[in-house]
């Protein structure tokens with residue numbers, strides 16, 4: 001086996017796709033290395049809530065008052081009042097009929113897709129959908145076809161081949177994790193409605209930062225209730241961990257009965273639930289945050305574009321800087337790290353071959369001065385590293 005592992009690792013290295021872990025003593029929009037403060041543009045704490053005193057205190061209090069773990073799956077003795085409170089609050093925030101928690105967004109995807117599509121059915125997914133959605137589609141056993149990114153005509157063409165599939169599911173992200181652009185949701189919803197299909201929208205990167213109340217780009221769609229299911233994560237803006245599905249109330253009941261990653265999994269622990277509730281409370285109390293983050297992003301994007309860097313069509317707080325070559329992207333990221341700016345070099349298989357990029361993800365906790373300095377450092381590194 002060792003030989004096989006070594007061969008795999010050398011293949012990964014030869015493609016410039018090696019990955020390593022780096023451990024930090026604390027986490028958040030700024031990191032600490034020895035006595036250096038590091039600007040973290042590789043995290044998803046978009047609102048800086050992991051450090052918020054009310055969020056930390058809520059988690060600590062729940063650990064003290066309720067316990068550190070859930071002890072069991074939800075259907076055994078693992079459902080705390082906190083689970084149901086958070087579910088009701090998430091559904092209310094999104095303006096959707098119901099919400100059900102899972103231990104992560106990934107597990108939510110693995111739980112829901114096989115319920116919405118089975119062996120005889122069709123899944124039509126945007127080509128840039130997150131790996132968790134694609135894995136879930138494969139697990140469902142349905143026929144999976146992928147349409148060109150955000151291309152409604154192509155999605156329509158692939159759906160039109162549907163007649164022999166009893167059920168059909170269209171899958172997209174609302175705000176794409178690696179490109180920072182947004183899906184044409186009204187058109188996708190209309191497409192789903194006209195084909196009697198369900199639309200599943202992954203809102204992982206839009207929650208807290210886009211849509212009414214920061215509740216994502218699918219918030220408040222009463223006319224879509226029958227056809228719309230959404231997936232969210234609590235691990236990014238909501239400063240905790242976990243995932244959830246929103247949709248019709250009957251779907252919630254079905255998931256409780258049939259979603260295997262819900263049934264056969266230990267429930268989320270009280271401190272995590274309490275942190276997410278406190279974060280949600282802060283988000284609802286600060287409707288100005290999404291705009292403030294968008295302004296920060298616009299400023300950084302303008303600086304990068306004026307330095308002739310390719311920031312792609314992103315309009316959000318996720319700003320990709322297109323580099324192309326894997327090795328060059330990694331070299332630029334390590335140069336930036338030496339200068340106390342952490343950016344992720346995103347390479348295949350996370351993104352298509354030849355589209356390696358630096359992915360800058362902004363947080364409201366980042367100062368404009370630091371972001372301006374980062375833009376200048378990125379420009380220098382890109383100029384100096386061929």
Ligand SMILES: Cc1ncc(COP(=O)(O)O)c(C=O)c1O
Nearest residue numbers: 104105106130177204233235242
């Ligand atoms: C677009 C998207 N969907 C789903 C997930 C999975 O969510 P979680 O991290 O809660 O498992 C992620 C997380 O990285 C993501 O970026």
